Amino acid sequence: xxxxxxxxxxxxxxxxxxxxxxxxPISNHLYFYWYRQIxxxxxxxxVSFYNNEISEKSEIFDDQFSVERPDGSNFTLKIRSTKxxxxxxxxxxSSEARQGETQYFGxxxxxLVL
Amino acid sequence: GExxxxxxxxxxxxxxxxxxxxxxxxxxxSNYFPWYKQELGKRPQLIIDIRSNVGEKKDQxxxxxxxxxxxxFSLHITETQPEDSAVYFCAATGGGADxxxxxxxxxxxxxx
Numbered sequence: 001x002x003x004x005x006x007x008x009x010x011x012x013x014x015x016x017x018x019x020x021x022x023x024x025p026i027s028n029h030l031y032f033y034w035y036r037q038i039x040x041x042x043x044x045x046x047v048s049f050y051n052n053e054i055s056e057k058s059e060i061f062d063d064q065f066s067v068e069r070p071d072g073s074n075f076t077l078k079i080r081s082t083k084x085x086x087x088x089x090x091x092x093x094s095s096e097a098r099q100g101e102t103q104y105f106g107x108x109x110x111x112l113v114l
Numbered sequence: 115g116e117x118x119x120x121x122x123x124x125x126x127x128x129x130x131x132x133x134x135x136x137x138x139x140x141x142x143x144s145n146y147f148p149w150y151k152q153e154l155g156k157r158p159q160l161i162i163d164i165r166s167n168v169g170e171k172k173d174q175x176x177x178x179x180x181x182x183x184x185x186x187f188s189l190h191i192t193e194t195q196p197e198d199s200a201v202y203f204c205a206a207t208g209g210g211a212d213x214x215x216x217x218x219x220x221x222x223x224x225x226x
Contacts, residue, residue, distance in 0.1 A: 105158045
């Protein structure tokens with residue numbers, strides 16, 4: 001069964017550094033998402049992406065965040081200048097269609113900002 | 115925006131008993147309600163979902179009910195087994211929104 005994959009599984013970075021988290025969505029899916037989960041807390045929506053542009057973003061997704069689909073398979077989340085509070089698990093998800101369709105989650109990237 | 119409340123935060127049941135987790139949502143335009151199971155350090159995995167045109171859905175030992183008038187939905191797990199131990203999240207979306215709004219999660223503990 002196809003799955004969403006993410007790399008790296010863990011990333012440690014210094015505050016102020018840029019990080020890029022990578023995701024490969026399920027191949028026939030058209031909608032892509034990023035979520036984050038701070039340790040012990042609920043999963044929070046960051047952004048959705050369709051047809052090479054942002055479809056929706058939450059208030060968490062401020063100017064330090066950006067997303068890109070650089071090629072036909074990868075979907076990336078960039079954090080320009082990391083802060084301590086960016087430490088979290090970041091999940092990528094994808095779905096075949098938009099609302100009301102199952103979102104399949106990747107295994108996550110655990111980001112630790114020191 | 116949507117707000118999802120989930121109760122209880124922790125639920126301990128004896129193996130073989132039933133477990134019920136409840137969620138309420140605020141946006142009457144929401145129309146899709148999935149439930150995810152998350153084991154420690156792993157990805158959220160969909161276990162069942164329901165859409166607003168349906169009041170109840172069942173898949174073997176798992177069922178979900180939806181009351182649109184009251185804006186609440188519940189997860190029912192019967193004949194609980196040790197492998198059911200995990201954190202369960204409810205979520206809601208719809209009405210023009212793409213992203214899922216999650217509840218805070220329920221840590222389900224199955225006592226042998």
